[in-house]
Amino acid sequence: MSELFRVEGLTKSFGGLAVSRNISLAMQEGDRIALIGPNGAGKTTFVNLVTGQLQPSAGQVVLNGEDVTRLGAVQRVRRGLVRTFQVTRLFSDMTPEEHVTLTVLQREGRATRILSRFHGNSEVAGEVETILSTLGLLEVARRRVREIAYGQQRLLEIGIALALRPKVLLLDEPAAGVPSSETPRIEHALERLPKTLAVLMIEHDMDLVFRFARRVAVLAAGEIIFQGLPSEVAANEKVREAYLGNYAHARSVA
Amino acid sequence: MKVAKKILGVAVGALLLGSVPAMAETIKVGIIGPFSGPFALQGKNFQAGVEAYMALNGKSVKGHEIEVIYRDLPAANPAQSRALAQELIVKDKVQYLGGVYFTPDAMAITPLLKQANTPLVIFNAATSAIMTQSPFVVRTSFTTAQTTTPLGKIAVERGVKKVISAVSDYGPGVDAENAFKKAFEAAGGKVVEAVRMPLNTTDFSPIMQRVRDSGAEAVFAFLPSGPTTLGFVKAYNETGLKQAGIKFFAPGDLTQESDLPALGDAALGLLTTFHYSVSHDSPENKRFVEAATKAIGSVEQLSFPAVGAFDGMHVIYKMIEATDGKQDAQKAVDAVKGMAWTSPRGPVSIDAETRHITENIYLREVAKGPDGKTYNKEIQTFPNQKDPGLATQ
């Protein structure tokens, strides 16, 4: 399989404080990588760097063979590098249907059109319906977002991302804040992501990680300290150190 | 379309017929002025002038009751001005329009007059050009050029050769600058520098610095009455220009009586030319001041717009008398052309050609009265001044 996406030596410091250090990572078509790490390891910063919300101090981001490091967030999205947000960023007065319709129209370059109507646009309605039904959101398609359950809002985040037909998808804690009763629906949605899509998921829920990911990368203090198969993670010394270090030290001091 | 137009025509005709009053009906006069907002004081003076006139001369002419309707136009706003005038004419059926403080507001009303068959008597708005807009306009106030022009000669007579002019950067300010420059240079002086200050200037010390640096022997100033005047005069004193012997000439707007208490001693010795001083010594003025004070509440608030309104009402009364209550703008205006009378400000007349008032201009000096209050003391009279702006056209 061809390499779709690669970051190399990605580094970001705020003042003197390095929050991402020399991160390198590559993804192929259909990849399913989980990026895990303790709180404050710099996971969201990493996503912001990759998607262009932040400019790196050093290193580069390559998408489909093109260096996109100097491109803005919007340009990267248009090239197929799409993210979701850890805390949902949705338009509280719009419906899921409107969200997805807007996204599809935008993808097709029709979102800035003045001389067509937004609602009742039959050309995109089919696609919108497909996306919503894949995610099980059809029944709330016409409700305002602020009136639907948080789990459904998380699904809509994914739906918006899918509507952009991404090549690489960065999921920032897709299950964060969702009550455990609703987690299966999210998991279900994740399973049904397009096969060719390269997905990088940040997640805390290890069960989800192990079921979803074919590879795992561990980020600690801004550095990738491990990349490999899920089954190897638990056994890795560095990872144990990163997660359990404090306790280990505590024991040795005592 | 044609039918619609015909119906419209009939409706218009009916409306016109309807608005011609029968004998001894109430005649309405619409007064537009700034009764609220930043110029509320001037509007109040309109009202005082009108009420004083009606108190002294009765509320009816030849048996026609006169009713005054006030409409508020807080700041220059031609669109609102037109709307108010239109409503007064069409809805309230006034036969005469009066008042108007700002030039653009008058400009917005003039196109209506012919069709409305209504004369407009301007109590204030002081730009020459208004009079040429419509033959149905009569003005009883002054123009800036009219009050300013005598200053040129006065300055030279007082031994001043070099003057710096400092005016607010708007229509009347520019008029004043031009009028003064023309008169002063004709008399042999020289305006060494002409400064135009933005209207919203609050701190005038940089301007005073410029006055000082210009090497002029006197400053000619024009600012709209109110807070800016206060700041300007204070800065003139505080920056030591007064002590340095730099003279101060201005049209009377700057030392209008209602601002004098606020100016206090700072204003002492300022020389201004104007058509009216509240202190003018004549029996007519005494009666006027008494009546107007009653209307406005306190003599301290009384100032020049009141006399413009007072004489404006006089003109309107004469018009009503001449037309005997019939709505006939041409006849009304013709009746007051060339008319002369003794106003509280002194002898005045309406110029038959320009329909603008001919009046005395007085040189006044701000002095302290026996009661310790400052007032404009008339020290020289320039009789029968016409508006030079209109005369040259």
Add this chain to the structure above:
Amino acid sequence: MQTALSIAIDAFAYGMALFIICIGLSLTMGLMRVVNLAHGAFAMIAGYIASYAARDLGLGYAVAIFLAIIGTIVISIPLERLLYRRIYGSPELTQVLMTIGITFCVIGITNYFFGPTLKTIPLPGSLTQPVDVGFRTIAGHRLFVVACGLVVAGGLWFLIERTSFGIKLRATVDNAAMADALGVRTQVVYAISFAIAIGLAALGGVVGAEFLPIEPYYALRYMVTFLVVVSVGGAGSILGAVVACLLLGAVDTTGRYLMPEFGNFFFYAAVIAIVCVFPRGFFGRAQ
């Protein structure tokens, strides 16, 4: 050279006068997050009280200032209770609507009771005398304004940075719910801050009356100036307000000296330039 120095002194005095009038608004907008367009109305109320006390009652200038501040705060208390409390945390435009409404009311009421004339606050003799500073004279009250400005800036800095009230205030501003949980009586903190801001407005109105004369339309006439100065400085920042006032005072004064007919162009062009470079004002807090 002499002229330049002279202009500099004028600019400094004008800047300090702006500061003293605007700093109260900066606090309300920056710390309490209320766009209080009625700020000028309170300054004007204070001016009327001081004018009444000094001119009509013949009380001293210092007494008049004191009475004006106390009086204005007393008048503001019911307004805070009944009206302002409803708009803490409301969208800015709602606050604009409310405070413009208050301003209209105050203007109308003032006009009704006190008439539309200018009101002066007689200065004591010592402040009316021009003071000779070597190469020129400067009005005594200008020096007084400068002194007041410095005292206010220093006092506020001390209050906010060095006292326990300041700590509570900053905590409340950053996170009201958290401060509440920690036992800070946020309602009281807000009320006191509001009173301080009003008191500053009052002081500014009275002391600055020589620059911005007191009349009913005061609140609307200078509203733009207040808003511009506060935003350029960065709402809530004392240092920012000082810098903005001095800088804008300097631009204004120099502009009016060099090219008076383009004075406003200079001023607003400077504002546009500054805002484009410092979108949050000089020392604005992140929003």
Add this chain to the structure above:
Amino acid sequence: MQVAAQTPEIATSSSAGYRWARDAVGVTLILAAGLAGYWLFPDNLALLTRVIAVALLVLSIDLVTGYGGVATLGQAALFGAGAYAAGIACVNGVTEPLTLILIGAVAGAVAGLFMGTIMLRAHGLAQLVLSIAIVQLFHEAANKASAYTGGSDGLAGLMVSPLFGAFEFDLWGRTAYLFGLALLIVVFASLRFIVSSPFGMLCRGIKEDPVRIRAMGAFVFPVLLKMFVISGAVAGIGGALAAISTQVVGLDSVSFELSANALVMLVLGGLGTLYGALVGTVIFMGFEHVVSAINPFHWMTMVGALLIGVVLAAPGGLSGLLDRMSGISRRRKEKRT
């Protein structure tokens, strides 16, 4: 709900139809109200025409503020640009009213482009201050260029030819009013169309969360700039209408005061619906007119009290109040089906 899940397309079109019908009813209501105004207040047509001109200005603010999330206290710059452009054209011999409106729209759009380019560099309070600075600069420029604009004396002597060569702009102001009403209807219908286009939806999104919009792959700046240009055209039409109906253009048409008043009217009526803009304008100006006629000296207190009262009773603006009521009834209806 089952039904909806099976045949979403029918539902979609019916929803679109519902929106269409709602807008059609809205526009018809405005037309009816406008005509009612014509018959009920035949003597106040100049005032009503002024209301329409200002309503266009308020609508234009709603576009950038209510839909784009950019608060402005300088919209009169665009209104004034339209008014002066139409005025100057008229004085120089272009007297056909529709052409003048077009000139006003173009001038407003150009001014909008300029204003947007500057304002969109900043956010929040700084943005508001930029808008103030710009309108003050426009005001100053209009004052300075008195050779063209008449300065503070106003640009007088606009002789507009009869509309379609037949209807004079006369004292009674019938032509001006009906012309204005027609313009308002056309502009309003177009704006309803625009805000319910994908572009309008995108703007609403930007107002709520520009970061999300960027993450959808859409640029924010050009979209808002486009909105500014449209808004400028609308404001310019309002200005041109004011110029035509008044036959004078004054400096007040590029003033901060007009901008601030218009924003107050918008907030009073409610943001982001376009209907609110109309409601706010009519209520504010109507109220002002009535109280200032009753007491020309102290009416300001009453207007102030109105504003305070509205904030206390309906913080979301008057149309928000209406919306809440209609929302309740709509939800009830939805429950029934």
